[in-house]
Amino acid sequence: METKKEPSYFRLKLETYLGEHFPEMMSDNSFITTRADESLTTYCDAVAQGFSHPEAEVMASEVLYQDLHFSKYDTLVSVLENEFEKELPSPLPERLTPMLLKNKAVQSVFNKYELTDDFGASPEYEKLYTELTGTIVLLIEINGLPTVDSENMT
Known part of the structure; x- marks a missing residue:
């Protein structure tokens, strides 16, 4: 046995x-x-x-944990929670992030940067964050993704 x-x-x-x-x-x-x-x-x-x-x-x-200190997943969740809080309330960020990680537009944004363990503390991080935010806005608009309309929640 x-x-x-x-x-x-x-x-x-x-x-x-x-x-x-x-x-x-x-x-x-x-x-x-x-x-x-x-x-x-x-x-x-x-x-x-x-x-x-x-x-x-x-x-x-x-x-x-070598080379596992900077997480694309955590970065995307952070962007969604901070920049799309009203449109995508919890738990949507955690549910959408795996799909976004597979998206070619999102992958190409990450591929522009050398994502080392200390990348999150680098000046380049803000550029990545801003670029991801813009890419997600475009993905929402282009694909007509459903978001929560905060004005109709009364």
Whole structure:
């Protein structure tokens, strides 16, 4: 009888993080497995070298979240929540974002920028944010997407 292997702590931690910030990557099983294994190896090596468990955890987390600090998903949710709050009340931003991530116009906006881990703190972030806002306005208009008309909500 084959025993099912329990997912590792690092795999669960990564899957939770991806689910919240990179839902488009949830199906990339090889990435998740590789990254979780690398984190576990880092943790074990650190403990073997005499680091404390909390220190080893920090090192393993650095490996686990490498290149995953800037999220296109979070950026789109932020644009929708901040710029389209009246037209697209919650939970619409979270529901629309996966569709927007697949949209060619939105993808081409993201492709103009080098999205590094610290991109959110760069001056380029404001340009990206503004460009995404304009692109979403156009998508709503061109496609006649239903939005909530705030004037008729009395």
